[in-house]
Amino acid sequence: MLRSIPVLILACACATPRVVAPTVAPEHQFEKEPLPPDPETEKLDGNIPAGDWVEPLEAGSCVDGSGKPVAGAPKPCPARSGIALSEAKSARFGLYKIRYKELRVDYESDRKVWAAQRELYEKRLQLADQAIQDLQPTWWDRHKAEFGVIGGFMLGTVMTVAVYAVAH
Numbered sequence: 001m002l003r004s005i006p007v008l009i010l011a012c013a014c015a016t017p018r019v020v021a022p023t024v025a026p027e028h029q030f031e032k033e034p035l036p037p038d039p040e041t042e043k044l045d046g047n048i049p050a051g052d053w054v055e056p057l058e059a060g061s062c063v064d065g066s067g068k069p070v071a072g073a074p075k076p077c078p079a080r081s082g083i084a085l086s087e088a089k090s091a092r093f094g095l096y097k098i099r100y101k102e103l104r105v106d107y108e109s110d111r112k113v114w115a116a117q118r119e120l121y122e123k124r125l126q127l128a129d130q131a132i133q134d135l136q137p138t139w140w141d142r143h144k145a146e147f148g149v150i151g152g153f154m155l156g157t158v159m160t161v162a163v164y165a166v167a168h
Helices: 004-013 087-135 139-167
Strands: 054-057 081-087
Touching: 081 087
Parallel strands: none
Antiparallel strands: 054 081
């Protein structure tokens, strides 16, 4: 019987709980709203004639140095320099300009949402880490059984010796 007491004490010393920290997976949210249509392939509305041409214009290209019209020059004679576009090409360029602004607004709002979600995620991770730390057993929680067994053994020994001394 006396040999089993040290084994019991040593067995209690080895019985501390093992702590395992859980992992937290981020929540994924995907875009539900579709992107705007591609201006290159989008169907043009209205009575815009088909055509994809660009021509340079130079002011005064249909008159000679004396100011007289040149034979075979395009009419009307351009008064300004620039580029002439087909209506379809011009409409597509307008769509590019509109779609860029639309995508830019969507992107800026998405960045704000992502930043807010990241901040919330970081805060939740910090709270989860704090909760895990709060749930970890303290040194006393891990070793109180050992102290109880040793204290009980010592108290029992003292009481036995006291009873034996009083009885004899």
